[in-house]
Every structure is written in C-alpha cells, then in structure tokens.
Amino acid sequence: xxxxxxxAEAAGAAVRLRKVAxxxxxxxxxxxxxxxxxxxxxxxxEEAEIDDLEWADAVMWGTPTRYGVPCSQIRQFVxxxxxxxxxxxxxxxxxxxxxxxxTSHGGQETTILTMNNTFYHxxxxxxxxxxxxPAMFELELGNPYGASHIANAGPVNEKNRQELRIQVRRVxxxxxxxxxx
Numbered sequence: 001x002x003x004x005x006x007x008a009e010a011a012g013a014a015v016r017l018r019k020v021a022x023x024x025x026x027x028x029x030x031x032x033x034x035x036x037x038x039x040x041x042x043x044x045x046e047e048a049e050i051d052d053l054e055w056a057d058a059v060m061w062g063t064p065t066r067y068g069v070p071c072s073q074i075r076q077f078v079x080x081x082x083x084x085x086x087x088x089x090x091x092x093x094x095x096x097x098x099x100x101x102x103t104s105h106g107g108q109e110t111t112i113l114t115m116n117n118t119f120y121h122x123x124x125x126x127x128x129x130x131x132x133x134p135a136m137f138e139l140e141l142g143n144p145y146g147a148s149h150i151a152n153a154g155p156v157n158e159k160n161r162q163e164l165r166i167q168v169r170r171v172x173x174x175x176x177x178x179x180x181x
Contacts, residue, residue: 001017001060001062002017003156003161003164004060004062004098004164004167004168005017007164007165007168007169008060008168008171008172011168011169011172013058013172016046016052016055016056017045018045018046018047018048018049018052019042019045019046019047019048020047020048020073020074020076020077021047021048021073021076021077022039022073023072023073023076024072024073034151048077050080050081050083050084053081053084053089053090053093054084054089056093057093057094057175057178057179058093058094058095058096058127058171058172058174058175059093059094059095059096060096060097060098060167060168060171061074061095061096061097061098061115062097062098062099062100063097063099063100063111063115064099064100064101065099065100065101065102065106065107065108065110065111067107068106068107068110068111068114069107069110069111069114070097070111070114070115074115078118081122085121085122088123090122090123090124091122091123091124092123092124092125092178093122093124093125094124094125094127094171094174094175094178095115095116095119095122095124095125095126095127096126096127096128096146096167096170096171097111097112097115097116097145097146098112098146098147098148098149098164098167099111099112099146099147099148099149100148100149100150100151101148101149101150101151102150102151102152103150103152104150104152104153106150108142108143108145108146108148109143109145112128112143112145112146112148113145116145125174125178127167127170127171127174128144128145128146128167128170129142129143129144129145129146129147129163129166129167129170130144130170131144132166132170133166135162135163135166136163136166139159139162139163141159141162141163141166142160142163146167147160147163147164147166147167148163
C-alpha cells in the first residue's frame with residue numbers, strides 16, 4: 001500500500017493512505033509475529049472513513065487473503081458504505097484491488113474478484129491490470145486482476161513493485177479519462 005501511494009504521488013495524484021480498523025482480538029494478533037509487525041508498520045496511518053471514499057476519484061484496496069476472500073477488516077469497512085452507496089456517491093469511481101497471500105495458490109484471484117463484486121454493486125468502474133504492459137509477459141508478473149504478493153516467497157521484491165506500478169499507472173489513467181482530463 002505504501003508503495004502504491006508513493007507511485008501515485010510521484011505521478012502527481014493527491015493521495016490519502018489509510019488503514020481500516022482492526023477488529024481481531026489482541027490475542028490473535030499477538031499469536032502471529034507477522035501480524036504484530038504489520039500492526040507496528042501501519043501504526044502511524046489514519047483509519048479510513050467513509051468520507052475518504054467520497055473524496056477519492058479512485059481507490060486502490062489492499063487486502064490480505066483469508067481463505068480466498070478479503071479479510072474481515074476490509075469487509076467491515078465496506079459494510080459501512082450503505083449511505084454513500086444509496087446517495088450514488090460511489091458511482092463511476094475507479095476501484096482496483098491488490099492482495100497478499102501466504103502461499104502461491106492462496107486465493108489471490110478469488111479475493112480480487114470478491115472485492116469486484118462489491119464495486120459492481122456500487123456502480124464503480126473496476127480496473128484490473130490486464131495484459132496492458134509487455135512486462136506482464138516478460139517478467140511473468142502476477143495476474144491480470146491485480147498485483148499480488150506471496151508472503152512465503154520472501155519480502156516484496158522488484159517484480160512485485162513493477163506489477164504494482166503498472167496497476168497504479170492504469171488506475172490513474174482511467175480515473176483521469178473518466179474525469180475528462
């Protein structure tokens with residue numbers, strides 16, 4: 001998420017980097033060193049609010065995969081969007097998702113597709129990476145739905161960053177076209 005925000009800012013976009021509220025019990029977090037490290041890494045980020053969705057022309061959603069679907073924290077936030085959705089406040093906003101999983105077949109694509117179902121209901125414009133850049137073939141990057149990282153493969157690497165750069169660039173390009181820029 002931080003890399004996506006940096007890439008968007010470098011392209012001239014106004015960015016709000018946010019986290020969703022944590023809803024897991026403290027003992028669950030303490031039982032997983034990676035979860036503890038993540039919580040510490042995002043401690044300085046503001047929590048997302050519905051107003052952030054209203055403000056944005058485009059939103060990139062990052063979520064870990066839990067059994068092939070987005071984490072409950074993201075779903076809890078999404079479940080609070082009813083009022084904005086009913087007012088049409090999410091119509092034609094660009095939405096895109098990137099994910100992380102523990103294993104190579106841990107549900108990257110199903111998680112992104114699950115998020116997309118929500119965006120379709122909102123009337124948002126779903127933007128995936130597609131095979132829009134030769135690097136998707138040359139570097140054998142992730143998938144056409146959105147950038148993905150496999151935790152068991154080690155830390156985020158340059159291939160992950162390249163895939164994310166392609167996705168950010170595409171999201172910004174489509175958002176600008178929708179705004180008529």
